[in-house]
Amino acid sequence: xxxxxxxxxxxxxxxxxxxxLDDILSKQRNDDGSIMVFCVDDVFKDNPFKERLPLxxxxxxxxxxxxxxxKTSYVDLLTKQIKDKAMGALPAAVIGIGGGSTxxxxxxxxxxxxxxxxxxxxxxxxxxxxxxxxxxxxPTLSGTGAEASRTAxxxxxxxxxxxxxxxxxxxxxxxxxxxxxGAPVEQWFYTGMDCYIHCIESLTGTYLNAFSKAxxxxxLDLCRQVFLxxxxxxxxxxxxxxxxGGMSIAYSQVxxxxxxxxxxxxxxxxxxxxxxxxxFDYLEEFYPEGVAEFRRMLEKHRIDLPRHITANLEEEKLNxxxxxxxxxxxxxxxxxxxxxxxxxxxxxxxxxxxxx
Amino acid sequence: xxxxxxxxxxxxxxxxxxxxLDDILSKQRNDDGSIMVFCVDDVFKDNPFKERLPLxxxxxxxxxxxxxxxKTSYVDLLTKQIKDKAMGALPAAVIGIGGGSTxxxxxxxxxxxxxxxxxxxxxxxxxxxxxxxxxxxxPTLSGTGAEASRTAxxxxxxxxxxxxxxxxxxxxxxxxxxxxxGAPVEQWFYTGMDCYIHCIESLTGTYLNAFSKAxxxxxLDLCRQVFLxxxxxxxxxxxxxxxxGGMSIAYSQVxxxxxxxxxxxxxxxxxxxxxxxxxFDYLEEFYPEGVAEFRRMLEKHRIDLPRHITANLEEEKLNxxxxxxxxxxxxxxxxxxxxxxxxxxxxxxxxxxxxx
Numbered sequence: 129x130x131x132x133x134x135x136x137x138x139x140x141x142x143x144x145x146x147x148x149l150d151d152i153l154s155k156q157r158n159d160d161g162s163i164m165v166f167c168v169d170d171v172f173k174d175n176p177f178k179e180r181l182p183l184x185x186x187x188x189x190x191x192x193x194x195x196x197x198x199k200t201s202y203v204d205l206l207t208k209q210i211k212d213k214a215m216g217a218l219p220a221a222v223i224g225i226g227g228g229s230t231x232x233x234x235x236x237x238x239x240x241x242x243x244x245x246x247x248x249x250x251x252x253x254x255x256x257x258x259x260x261x262x263x264x265x266x267p268t269l270s271g272t273g274a275e276a277s278r279t280a281x282x283x284x285x286x287x288x289x290x291x292x293x294x295x296x297x298x299x300x301x302x303x304x305x306x307x308x309x310g311a312p313v314e315q316w317f318y319t320g321m322d323c324y325i326h327c328i329e330s331l332t333g334t335y336l337n338a339f340s341k342a343x344x345x346x347x348l349d350l351c352r353q354v355f356l357x358x359x360x361x362x363x364x365x366x367x368x369x370x371x372x373g374g375m376s377i378a379y380s381q382v383x384x385x386x387x388x389x390x391x392x393x394x395x396x397x398x399x400x401x402x403x404x405x406x407x408f409d410y411l412e413e414f415y416p417e418g419v420a421e422f423r424r425m426l427e428k429h430r431i432d433l434p435r436h437i438t439a440n441l442e443e444e445k446l447n448x449x450x451x452x453x454x455x456x457x458x459x460x461x462x463x464x465x466x467x468x469x470x471x472x473x474x475x476x477x478x479x480x481x482x483x484x
Numbered sequence: 485x486x487x488x489x490x491x492x493x494x495x496x497x498x499x500x501x502x503x504x505l506d507d508i509l510s511k512q513r514n515d516d517g518s519i520m521v522f523c524v525d526d527v528f529k530d531n532p533f534k535e536r537l538p539l540x541x542x543x544x545x546x547x548x549x550x551x552x553x554x555k556t557s558y559v560d561l562l563t564k565q566i567k568d569k570a571m572g573a574l575p576a577a578v579i580g581i582g583g584g585s586t587x588x589x590x591x592x593x594x595x596x597x598x599x600x601x602x603x604x605x606x607x608x609x610x611x612x613x614x615x616x617x618x619x620x621x622x623p624t625l626s627g628t629g630a631e632a633s634r635t636a637x638x639x640x641x642x643x644x645x646x647x648x649x650x651x652x653x654x655x656x657x658x659x660x661x662x663x664x665x666g667a668p669v670e671q672w673f674y675t676g677m678d679c680y681i682h683c684i685e686s687l688t689g690t691y692l693n694a695f696s697k698a699x700x701x702x703x704l705d706l707c708r709q710v711f712l713x714x715x716x717x718x719x720x721x722x723x724x725x726x727x728x729g730g731m732s733i734a735y736s737q738v739x740x741x742x743x744x745x746x747x748x749x750x751x752x753x754x755x756x757x758x759x760x761x762x763x764f765d766y767l768e769e770f771y772p773e774g775v776a777e778f779r780r781m782l783e784k785h786r787i788d789l790p791r792h793i794t795a796n797l798e799e800e801k802l803n804x805x806x807x808x809x810x811x812x813x814x815x816x817x818x819x820x821x822x823x824x825x826x827x828x829x830x831x832x833x834x835x836x837x838x839x840x
Binding site: 129130131132133134135136137138139140141142144145148152300303305337338339342343345346349350361364365367368372378379 | 488498501
């Protein structure tokens with residue numbers, strides 16, 4: 129059985145295409161006066177970009193905080209606030225504007241407005257029962273591929289795991305390379321590395337087919353152009369790399385770096401992009417060429433990767449880290465084959481974590 | 485304004501994925517006993533593949549003939565036959581199984597079942613008013629990109645022009661590289677060249693952006709692998725090349741070869757793929773590297789391109805050919821810029837046609 133891959137329904141790509149958001153949303157506005165909800169990264173709170181949001185009088189603007197990665201409790205809180213403010217009426221749209229975390233929050237909220245209970249109940253695969261509210265993704269950082277994926281990754285009480293479902297996929301994405309400007313260099317770099325590492329993992333994995341290979345190769349090619357060559361089209365290219373990376377996941381998987389990164393995020397609260405980079409740097413035995421190239425990218429952009437972050441970690445926390453990493457069985461199997469459990473023991477994972 | 489590009493809703497890719505068609509369709513079957521319509525290229529009429537069609541008792545199997553390119557009159561006839569046989573009930577699905585022409589027929593029929601009048605009334609851009617019947621595309625030849633596009637190209641009483649609309653896009657495509665086997669070498673080659681030429685035209689055109697460039701480059705890369713190197717993955721790669729070629733059209737256009745090919749098809753009844761190839765071979769001044777590479781492909785696969793097809797053409801027919809080619813203004817503008825009318829006069833087009 130091959131996955132029947134749900135695609136984003138509408139995509140607009142181009143410098144300045146953010147200006148079309150108002151027009152796009154107007155087609156979804158109902159005569160009954162229902163509102164729209166804008167979930168926007170709060171880094172834009174004091175930014176002139178705020179003035180460009182196409183809000184109508186009764187729309188809700190929710191500044192979302194993603195200093196830490198999104199939690200199920202945060203999604204539940206936002207959903208409750210929206211329900212209270214909308215007084216029982218279902219919003220006509222949820223629009224997520226920000227990086228991968230903000231887009232994941234928008235996806236999750238749009239699902240939780242129509243599905244009962246806590247978002248923690250839906251961490252897993254195809255547990256969502258009802259279609260989401262119409263939802264739009266507008267990335268302001270490139271690399272995570274969240275704009276194309278069928279997941280909304282959340283940290284819950286027991287695990288970091290996405291709400292994976294066909295209903296999670298955005299109805300519309302707006303890819304405007306102009307609005308990714310202005311992020312700090314490290315954030316730009318680590319988010320881009322999410323895409324780069326993802327491509328290395330999927331292209332060397334055991335799950336690949338021609339569909340995912342084509343997308344993965346193109347994303348990798350674009351990442352190399354952006355991070356080793358640079359140039360005026362870099363914003364456009366990284367935005368396409370991110371999208372192609374997200375598409376490549378249809379018939380592939382990520383691997384060792386992503387699995388270890390989930391443990392780092394869960395226990396140490398590290399952001400996903402930096403977590404991937406920290407883990408990847410110690411994975412030369414699994415990805416020799418990728419790690420060598422990654423180090424050239426680090427050097428070119430003078431990125432000082434954090435070291436010794438697990439130096440004083442208690443045994444119990446290390447064990448939790450290992451538990452969280454081991455939940456991600458498809459990632460290990462993709463990287464190491466069906467017999468991965470013989471290769472990747474708890475001791476070996478502990479040894480890798482202790483180096484970081 | 486950037487085009488808000490409508491994507492295919494679901495895509496399944498993989499060797500043997502055709503076996504999932506029954507399961508996919510079962511989710512669309514209604515309890516009211518409505519039927520599904522299979523439009524299948526009649527080359528499969530005496531082929532064992534016929535036994536694999538997941539027909540239910542009341543479903544309609546329409547063998548479609550594409551010895552000539554699809555005409556609006558043929559689409560109107562098929563639509564009437566379906567309406568008569570379904571006795572007023574709307575079919576739950578239309579499934580097109582074949583090459584680009586068959587897929588275009590399935591798209592057009594699914595539109596004409598819900599839109600009044602003749603399909604000739606809708607040749608153009610965004611003239612379709614009502615959503616189509618749920619429709620599925622299953623390509624059995626790779627290269628045209630019809631599986632990904634928002635058009636259904638038809639030859640009408642006045643012109644060869646597509647039904648271009650968001651409703652034209654397939655709800656589902658099934659990309660199974662196993663079922664493209666068995667086509668004659670020339671058909672395989674010319675259909676693949678549709679994709680190759682399309683990429684050369686779009687990548688050297690004036691309309692390109694990073695989205696279409698990424699898709700176009702990947703399609704071109706895959707075409708080169710297939711037609712210059714070959715190898716066991718060629719079917720998979722050409723299927724992805726075709727899909728990426730179709731996607732690249734979102735923000736790009738084809739060019740001189742396609743424009744001239746439309747005239748050849750309209751007047752001489754030539755198939756699109758061979759028409760492109762015949763025209764392209766005389767376009768060295770516009771696409772020097774592409775034409776040189778194309779000739780290496782011709783040679784490698786020992787393809788004997790038809791020559792002197794316009795040798796005895798009456799003046800009146802030549803004029804019609806020029807008229808049909810000139811309708812396609814966006815293609816000329818993409819290839820030659822805003823001032824294309826100064827460059828590409830009727831005389832110059834006539835001169836090119838007379839060489840063919």
